Amino acid sequence: xxxxxxxxxxxxxxxxxxxxxxxxxxxxxxxxxxxxxxxxxxxxxxxxxxxxxxxxxxxxxxxxxxxxxxxxxxxxxxxxxxxxxxxxxxxxxxxxxxxxxxxxxxxxxxxxxxxxxxxxxxxxxxxxxxxxxxxxxxxxxxxxxxxxxxxxxxxxxxxxxxxxxxxxxxxxxxxxxxxxxxxxxxxxxxxxxxx
Amino acid sequence: xxxxxxxxxxxxxxxxxxxxxxxxxxxxxxxxxxxxxxxxxxxxxxxxxxxxxxxxxxxxxxxxxxxxxxxxxxxxxxxxxxxxxxxxxxxxxxxxxxxxxxxxxxxxxxxxxxxxxxxxxxxxxxxxxxxxxxxxxxxxxxxxxxxxxxxxxxxxxxxxxxxxxxxxxxxxxxxxxxxxxxxxxxxxxxxxxxxxxxxxxxxxxxxxxxxxxxxxxxxxxxxxxxxxxxxxxxxxxxxxxxxxxxxxxxxxxxxxxxxxxxxxxxxxxxxxxxxxxxxxxxxxxxxxxxxxxxxxxxxxxxxxxxxxxxxxxxxxxxxxxxxxxxxxxxxxxxxxxxxxxxxxxxxxxxxxxxxxxxxxxxxxxxxxxxxxxxxxxxxxxxxxxxxxxxxxxxxxxxxxxxxxxxxxxxxxxxxxxxxxxxxxxxxxxxxxxxxxxxxxxxxxxxxxxxxxxxxxxxxxxxxxx
Numbered sequence: 153x154x155x156x157x158x159x160x161x162x163x164x165x166x167x168x169x170x171x172x173x174x175x176x177x178x179x180x181x182x183x184x185x186x187x188x189x190x191x192x193x194x195x196x197x198x199x200x201x202x203x204x205x206x207x208x209x210x211x212x213x214x215x216x217x218x219x220x221x222x223x224x225x226x227x228x229x230x231x232x233x234x235x236x237x238x239x240x241x242x243x244x245x246x247x248x249x250x251x252x253x254x255x256x257x258x259x260x261x262x263x264x265x266x267x268x269x270x271x272x273x274x275x276x277x278x279x280x281x282x283x284x285x286x287x288x289x290x291x292x293x294x295x296x297x298x299x300x301x302x303x304x305x306x307x308x309x310x311x312x313x314x315x316x317x318x319x320x321x322x323x324x325x326x327x328x329x330x331x332x333x334x335x336x337x338x339x340x341x342x343x344x345x346x347x
Numbered sequence: 348x349x350x351x352x353x354x355x356x357x358x359x360x361x362x363x364x365x366x367x368x369x370x371x372x373x374x375x376x377x378x379x380x381x382x383x384x385x386x387x388x389x390x391x392x393x394x395x396x397x398x399x400x401x402x403x404x405x406x407x408x409x410x411x412x413x414x415x416x417x418x419x420x421x422x423x424x425x426x427x428x429x430x431x432x433x434x435x436x437x438x439x440x441x442x443x444x445x446x447x448x449x450x451x452x453x454x455x456x457x458x459x460x461x462x463x464x465x466x467x468x469x470x471x472x473x474x475x476x477x478x479x480x481x482x483x484x485x486x487x488x489x490x491x492x493x494x495x496x497x498x499x500x501x502x503x504x505x506x507x508x509x510x511x512x513x514x515x516x517x518x519x520x521x522x523x524x525x526x527x528x529x530x531x532x533x534x535x536x537x538x539x540x541x542x543x544x545x546x547x548x549x550x551x552x553x554x555x556x557x558x559x560x561x562x563x564x565x566x567x568x569x570x571x572x573x574x575x576x577x578x579x580x581x582x583x584x585x586x587x588x589x590x591x592x593x594x595x596x597x598x599x600x601x602x603x604x605x606x607x608x609x610x611x612x613x614x615x616x617x618x619x620x621x622x623x624x625x626x627x628x629x630x631x632x633x634x635x636x637x638x639x640x641x642x643x644x645x646x647x648x649x650x651x652x653x654x655x656x657x658x659x660x661x662x663x664x665x666x667x668x669x670x671x672x673x674x675x676x677x678x679x680x681x682x683x684x685x686x687x688x689x690x691x692x693x694x695x696x697x698x699x700x701x702x703x704x705x706x707x708x709x710x711x712x713x714x715x716x717x718x719x720x721x722x723x724x725x726x727x728x729x730x731x732x733x734x735x736x737x738x739x740x741x742x743x744x745x746x747x748x749x750x751x752x753x754x755x756x757x758x759x760x761x762x763x764x765x766x767x768x769x770x771x772x773x774x775x776x777x778x779x780x781x782x783x784x785x786x787x788x789x790x791x792x793x794x795x796x797x798x799x800x801x802x803x804x805x806x807x808x809x810x811x812x
Contacts, residue, residue, distance in 0.1 A: 173750055174402050176478040177394035178384035178575065190397030198385070203375055267371040297374060299745070300608060304378045307477050307610035321744035322752060347482050 173306070173315045174232065180310055190285050198310040199320060205258045207265075208249055211298055214264035215242035218272055225276075230338070231284055234331055238291075240263075241328070245277040245321055252313045281339070288336045295329035354451050378608045381568075382576075383658040388574035395503035395577070405551045406474045406507045409749050413467040414780055415437045418511040424810055427685035428530060429513035433768045433810070438780040438789050439467030447787055451758045451796050455740035464741040468788055471778040472751035475613050479602035479652070480569040480577060482506055483589060486516045487511045487597045491589065499589060503576040508598065512780050514769055518595035521683040523624060525549055529686075532593050539586070550678070555679030560671055561587040564665035567650045570735075573661050586675075587675075589646065590617040594682040596770060600777060604653030605632040610752045614643060616777030622763050624680045627731035631759050631775045633732055639676045643668060682767040684727070689811045694724030694765075696811065699754060708727050708808025711801045717793050721761045728812065735759075764812050782809050785808035 177190070181198040197205075215238050243255035253260045264272070273322040275286045302325060384391060400680055406784040410416060420432030425715065442449060444465035456462050473479050484506045488499045519530035520537070539562040546555060564584040566572065572581040590599040606612045628634045629641035630648070646665060651658035666672050689700045696709050712718045722728040739755040746753050761777050773779040779788055786805050790797045797805070 172403065174398055174475065176475075177398065178386060178391045178478075179382060180386060180394070184388055188397075190394050190399075190401065200375075200377070207375075226689075264764065265372075265784055266792075300378055302372055303608045303610040304606065306747055306750060306752060308377065308382070317749040322747065325744055326745040 173309070173312055174308065175308065177231075178307055179315060184310065192310060192312075193296050194299050194311060194312060196259055196316070197256050199258070200266040200305065200308040201311045201314050202304040205249065205253050205256075205260050205311060207237070207301055208298070208305075209246065210255070210263075210265040210268060210300075211294060212242045212246040212249065213222065213261070214272070215239075215294065216246065217264060218275070218290065221272065221276060222228065223284075226281075226287070227280070227282055227338070228284050228335075231287065232336055234291075234335060236285075237331075241286035241324060245324075252311070252317055256314065261274065284339060286334050287335070291332040292329065292336065295325055295332060297323045299329060349714055350606075365648050367430070375416045381476070381652065381654045384575050388576075390580070391574075392502055397502060399505075401504070402475050403505055403507070405749055409472065410507065413440060414463075414514065415440065416780075418509070420511075425718070426515040426770065427519075427521075427766060428515050428517075428532075428534075430520040430534075432511075432730055433474065434771065434781045435537050436781060437783045439465045439784050439787065440451065442553055447790075450791055451727075451794075455794075458741045459743060467778060467780075467784070468738065468791070469742060469748065469778070470751065470753050470756065471614050472749040473600065473602055473612075476602075476610060476612075476750040476776060478503060478577065479609060479612060480597060481585065481590065481601045483568065483599045483647075484508075484510070484513055484597050486510070487589060487592060487599065490517070490536045491538065492538070492621070494540050498578055498580060498582060499585065500508075500579075502579055503567060503577050506599075508772065508777075510518035510779075512771055513557050513772060514596055516544050516592060516597055518593045518597075520593045520595075521685055521686065522549065523681045523683045528603070537562060537588060537593055550681070552682060553674045557676070558672075560666065560675050561591075561678060564589075565646065566662040567683045568652055568657065568661070570632075570652075571661040575657075575661070584651075587642075588648075589619050590649070594620040594679065598777065601649060602652070604633060604648035604651075605630070610747070610750060612751075612755050613756065614751075614776040614778075616772055616775065618762065618765070622684045622727050622765055625728065626763070627726040628760055630735070632757075634689065634760065637676075638679055639668070639672050642666070642675045642679070643672045652779065661748065668682035683764075683770060687765065687812055694728065696808070700806065701811065704804050704807040708804035708806070711797065711805045712808055716789070716795055716797060716805055718764075718789070722764045728767075729761050731761070733758035733760045738792060741791070757808075761779045764809065768810050768812050785809075 178190065179198060179200065181196065184196055185193045187193045219235040219238035223232055226232050228236065250260065271290055275283065275290060278286050299322060302318040302322040306315055309315045404491065410601055414439045419435045421435040421812050423435045425431060426433060442463050442465065450458060450463060454723065474482060480502055483499045491497050491499050495651065497693050515531060515535040522528065522531060522534040528549065531549060535541065537545065542558050542562055546558060549782045551557065564586045566584040567579040570582040570585050576582060588594065591598065596619045599617045602612040603615050612665045623638055628636060629638060635641045638652055643666060646663060647653060647658060651663065666675065689696055689705065691697050696706055698706060721730045723730050723736060735758040736756065768782065772779060783806055790802065
């Protein structure tokens with residue numbers, strides 16, 4: 153599953169990915185079991201792992217959901233391609249994350265968070281250029297937040313599989329952010345030129 | 348539409364917007380704030396000690412992948428105290444198909460797409476990024492232990508670079524107030540135990556008090572009395588000059604206080620305080636406008652990672668601005684650069700003293716190499732500005748190396764090049780080990796396409812500074 157997912161994201165496997173994460177033991181869960189001195193057994197989580205899994209799952213579900221909305225509503229070819237990419241990428245990432253969460257016995261949400269639902273309902277009420285701009289504005293913020301959360305997990309998590317997921321996902325999320333920023337720039341320049 | 352109706356509608360929309368903002372949760376607090384330890388000190392120490400060999404092996408593997416770490420010095424060149432050679436050669440390793448000449452012929456986009464940027468040009472991770480904090484070299488730990496009985500050794504990490512790639516220790520001290528005296532360090536490290544004996548008679552009472560404060564240990568994030576520390580016994584802390592040994596640098600490193608989350612903080616190689624009198628901005632990111640501001644605020648940053656909440660718990664020292672900070676600043680402002688006998692008063696080579704190669708190097712520096720656009724000779728080889736080299740044009744951002752996420756550096760202040768042969772490693776995070784590495788780095792980043800001869804001339808010139 154993980155291998156497929158990496159290939160799907162088009163990432164080269166970097167040597168650093170092979171190296172184990174070594175966090176600050178001051179942040180380990182108090183009941184952590186060790187397989188060797190200083191090395192926690194697999195699939196154990198601290199509070200950062202569990203909160204990360206919650207927030208990333210909700211965010212990932214929102215991405216797919218909003219992507220579908222955008223594909224059906226936008227007339228902009230670039231935004232439609234971007235939205236389709238969000239559906240595919242985040243769909244695969246959600247599966248990979250779900251599989252790790254299951255192994256590490258972390259319950260994850262089945263739907264987006266309340267604020268994400270509200271944002272969707274706001275965006276859904278718009279049409280044409282207004283819709284496009286609101287969707288992109290949402291995408292910029294959501295990817296900014298996701299990038300921060302991924303870096304947080306890399307630095308603070310305990311579950312090595314989840315940290316590897318974060319490491320592998322972060323470059324892609326930053327690429328998505330750049331795409332959303334580029335599309336916004338393209339659209340707003342058009343708007344200015346039309347005036 | 349009726350005006351009242353319009354206002355009512357507008358208010359309803361505004362309420363909906365503000366309402367939406369109010370229920371949107373912020374990200375978790377420990378993305379910004381330092382979390383409290385979740386385990387007792389003894390357990391953390393035990394685990395940290397158990398992890399240490401793997402931590403050091405991993406860091407040495409990264410360094411070995413990126414650099415040639417061998418001990419090879421330039422013939423007949425020493426650092427200013429005459430106690431240590433200057434390391435020779437380009438040490439950053441290139442990727443297959445990405446040798447220096449090939450790289451110079453490619454565009455940044457091509458280098459990025461083909462993954463050809465030498466790994467040594469990427470941000471250098473802290474030896475243990477997830478924990479971060481100050482790490483001192485062995486010689487500093489030894490000398491402070493012997494002289495003061497104070498322990499600067501961490502139980503979770505050791506210093507990662509070989510000694511021959513760091514500045515000479517202890518470095519010489521030159522005073523602007525006494526150029527005729529030369530090095531006043533007596534070949535020793537200034538400490539709280541010896542400073543009065545060494546400096547009485549050559550500094551003023553105000554400077555002496557500033558020096559005393561700069562040598563006085565105060566609680567710090569990893570060296571303090573709480574369970575959130577990385578030193579075995581409860582510690583009285585660290586002093587400013589524990590990193591800035593003899594007002595220069597011992598290559599002790601830290602993480603920038605100016606970035607969060609932790610994984611994205613970049614490493615900071617200790618900056619020399621030589622030539623402080625001409626430096627107008629301070630802090631690689633903060634651009635503080637006076638050495639007084641910087642000295643005062645270091646208790647929040649070098650000492651506590653820019654987290655005043657954590658600092659309050661561990662016992663922060665807040666020096667009094669007019670009576671303490673001013674004196675600390677005045678002491679720092681009399682620290683001179685080492686002598687550069689071939690430079691005139693405007694920082695240009697004296698043709699009567701310089702060799703042809705050095706003069707040719709100066710020409711490259713001022714022209715094709717574009718060095719002097721920021722490193723202005725008349726301003727002590729600085730421009731008192733910050734610049735963004737946009738290195739991220741050459742690599743894919745967001746990759747993780749030893750738990751550090753490589754994000755763009757953004758604008759960083761221009762550092763002086765006076766006495767530069769005394770200050771390895773180079774760049775704000777110490778990612779470049781030799782002067783030749785810096786020549787290759789800027790040749791690529793600025794796309795200057797220097798020839799082999801021009802690079803060699805430039806090196807000869809840099810050694811005169």
